[in-house]
Amino acid sequence: MTAPLRSRPVGWPRRLAHGGLILVALVFLVLFLLLPLATVFVEAFRQGIAAYVVAIKQPEALAAIRLTLIVAAIAVPLNLIFGIAAAWAMTRFEFRGKALLGALIDLPFSVSPVISGLVYVLLFGAQGWFGPWLDAHGVKIIFAVPGLVLATIFVTLPFVARELIPLMQAQGSEEEQAARVLGASGWQMFFRVTLPNIRWALLYGVLLCNARAMGEFGAVSVVSGHIRGLTTTMPLEVEMRYNEYDYVGAFAVASLLALLALITLAAKTLLEWRYGDEIAAHAPGGH
């Protein structure tokens, strides 16, 4: 027999197992991923495009979209800087407490987002440690935009760092040393050597960080105070509308979030496909 391995006759129990496993996986995907995603769009457009547009054009919805964009616009660049700095420290320096820093970077992944939010309430809330002092100086953090930003930064902190650390570890620092010996200043070394080497991984991390920053619910919900038009981000707006039986409104806003997810997924897949070897093997996990 010289038949190729693949067409080797397989016993029916084996074939059944193959088919069965694939079927189970498909059913799961459809039931738990595709169906809900489709439902979001079906529900959003249930009363027609006009109702959809009206739902999104309501001032609270627009305010929520604006706030979400603002929060992300602050949190993502800050985490980009933090991520590069942390990855640099973790991969280029030897210092005491390095393992601790590594564990701390991962902390937001292992703590429930609700707890993350509560921590800020405990610190900056009216009854919190710094609350009275902040109050006396007229600074509002909890139930205001700064609180939302802080909570979002906390929750999305690991994404960029976790993406960069394994890559920078693998690339080593020889190229940077070569740049230094060749006469490059610190900034020249960073912008001409380090940054080009990590650009795709950085973009990948930023993409995931952004998706999470815009979609975060738990931590943000705790510090938000749910003041309509002022401190509600899109996920919170979705929940509030849903609780008010405004299904079209809720799903209309939800559809925007779903769209963001789809775009992120597409960009992420494109990056993985095109620059797979310049991106650390595994995307960081999350909630």
Add this chain to the structure above:
Amino acid sequence: MPLQLSHLNRRFTEFAALNDVSLTIAPGEFLALLGPSGSGKTTLLRILAGLDYPDSGTVFNGEEDFLATPARQRRIGMVFQHYALFRHLTVTENIAFGLRVRSWRSRPSRADIRGRVERLLKRVQLEDFGGRYPSQLSGGQRQRVALARALAVEPDLLLLDEPFGALDAQVRVTLRRWLRELHEELQLTTVFVTHDQEEALELADRVAVMNHGRIEQVGAPEIIYQQPATPFVCEFIGKVNRFTVTRNGEGFAAGGWTPDGDPWEGRFAEAQAYVRPEQLRVAVAPSQPAWEARLRHIYLAGSVAHLDLHVPALDQALEADVASEDLSRLGLHAGMELRVAPRSAVLFPRDASGATISEERWLWHAAHRVHA
């Protein structure tokens, strides 16, 4: 201006990478830092490059305090072990890097940079590869790009870290010769690190042999090879036979063979002797002192034949090298009995505790040369 390294010490948490190292490097010299891994040779190179700093000691380049000069101002060209080419830049851009990062006052014009890169590409025989990326080059080509990149900044000092370490044997030999020729032409002070003694002996004007953070010996390759200063150098450079000689009566002896004389005048009872395989005469006349040996095996390696001998009087194996054509001339064949004796040897006395004393080295030569 000589490069003067004085009393350098560098400790890492577990071990001393450099232990009171002093060395003078003459202008235009081609110096090899040779030693096993962990001997401190790379640390020394990195200190010269400004990528590491000693805990104590000084480095002066003529009048200039090197340690007070940042890496980027030392006018150094360095080739890293794995070349460290910028992977996102083309060959041309890699070579031009050191010129492009200069401040506008000292930066050559675009045309100058282009001209210089072209000349360098020609020099390293990569004229048609300027547009390629490092990942599209072979190991030998990458190495030459790294060298061109280092030379582009017109350095005063060229540092090479295991320059041939990652190449296969044939490319290695070709590049070695080429690098030697380049040095003859440029007369650029060059320091290179290697663990390959053959490479060091073939390439360098002078070799510094390092071990455990110390320089064991510095000298011309033939001195290092023929007059090793310490037992470590004896054993690290080339192949060597080692045996013990003990004092009996007036002189030393080892299993029937005696080196005549005692330079230590009876102060030591025992010494460790080293004999290179090619310094071991086979077929010694019966009138002269020698060991009876049994030829166990002949390993023919091209022009040289390695003889695996067993000497019952020493109760150990010795290796002798002879020219291949001597095999038939002397009628050598496995299993035969031979009379063998050293032509020359290096001896280090041992003190009461059994430690060898390098300072009391004895370079012994047979009084009258008798051809085998």
